[in-house]
């Protein structure tokens with residue numbers, strides 16, 4: 001039998017679609033159903049690498065995990081990664097396809113995209129009981145509608161029951177629901193079977209009149225109101241950066257101050273998430289010398305465009321400031337693009353990152369990077385090289401990069417990878433280090449060792465609390481999210497639409 005479909009669309013971006021899809025995946029999976037997430041086209045700089053080395057949106061990887069299945073590129077057949085203003089890398093079925101400007105993407109590629117998407121959908125329809133589809137942005141962008149391949153076109157293709165999610169936290173929730181529905185065609189409006197109001201923080205009684213009004217006005221049931229939930233699940237893209245719970249260190253509360261550079265093209269920023277869970281650690285995003293302060297640890301995260309973001313960093317005067325902090329004892333850690341910047345020279349002979357100009361790096365590590373056209377995307381494992389913390393410690397993560405980096409003088413690599421390559425580098429005084437491995441800090445024991453090393457350097461006691469493994473934490477978060485959904489949403493109605501029996505019936 002062909003899978004049934006439910007689709008989560010939003011009144012705008014960042015209303016919480018991804019998390020709600022994640023919750024549905026876990027709820028259906030708990031019922032013993034074979035459920036799969038799907039988003040036809042994702043525009044995001046947070047990626048996930050599948051087992052076979054394909055690159056998809058991070059959210060679909062996470063949703064697959066909540067659904068208790070292995071992520072594949074069919075779950076997000078098209079991924080757009082903005083690399084310059086108006087230019088995105090187009091990834092098809094997990095592999096680099098081409099770089100395209102927005103205009104030609106819309107005028108040429110959209111036609112090519114539909115067959116690619118259809119093929120993936122059909123495959124999932126054959127293999128699963130339920131598809132949880134995620135829309136993109138809002139379905140009511142009338143200027144883009146004929147080229148919108150992520151919203152109503154997908155609902156039609158899969159005959160999905162659409163749930164419209166509105167965000168009450170930002171205000172204007174009634175207008176956004178009514179306005180979105182008003183801008184849909186009749187058949188599209190008919191496919192909207194329910195409404196969810198998300199991120200509610202107020203008193204429920206005060207909302208009841210409003211809900212009644214919406215139901216009367218639209219004829220569509222409000223399936224529930226989801227209270228705001230601070231759940232530890234990775235964000236889909238950089239829009240979430242502004243709402244992330246970045247903790248501002250006050251000396252007593254957070255004795256360890258971690259600063260993360262907020263590059264304009266920051267990618268896989270969820271890499272730093274584990275620091276939020278470390279006792280005594282405050283995490284800040286920094287984009288100027290003024291904000292930099294005197295952190296104990298400075299993280300240069302990944303970036304879609306190392307060359308442009310390095311230029312930005314220099315323009316902001318951050319190069320000199322970072323140099324000073326290094327002399328004052330700040331520990332500096334670069335991941336992927338951030339690691340490349342820590343080197344001495346960056347070469348881009350084929351203009352794959354920028355316009356082909358070469359650049360001087362921050363020269364904090366004697367390494368050089370050459371950007372190549374062929375992209376490396378792979379899940380990887382390695383061990384810390386000798387003498388770094390507890391050497392021989394096993395670490396896993398994933399690589400997504402064009403750059404190839406070589407060590408220039410007597411310097412140790414950071415990791416010895418299981419495929420025989422060496423990765424990253426660490427300065428002889430252990431103060432500056434870099435790696436290509438995204439997800440490095442999700443090796444929670446490693447992160448604890450790093451934090452404890454900083455604590456020791458500052459004369460503080462080590463944190464002794466047990467380290468909970470990352471997979472345990474994620475499981476907890478998926479279960480929390482699922483019970484949040486079940487407690488607040490009328491699931492019976494949804495099971496009826498899908499013509500599925502509930503456990504109780």
Ligand SMILES: NC(=O)CC[C@H](N)C(=O)O
Nearest residue numbers: 302303336337401402403
């Ligand atoms: N993921 C990253 O940080 C990528 C770094 C750089 N843009 C590269 O492709 O090599």
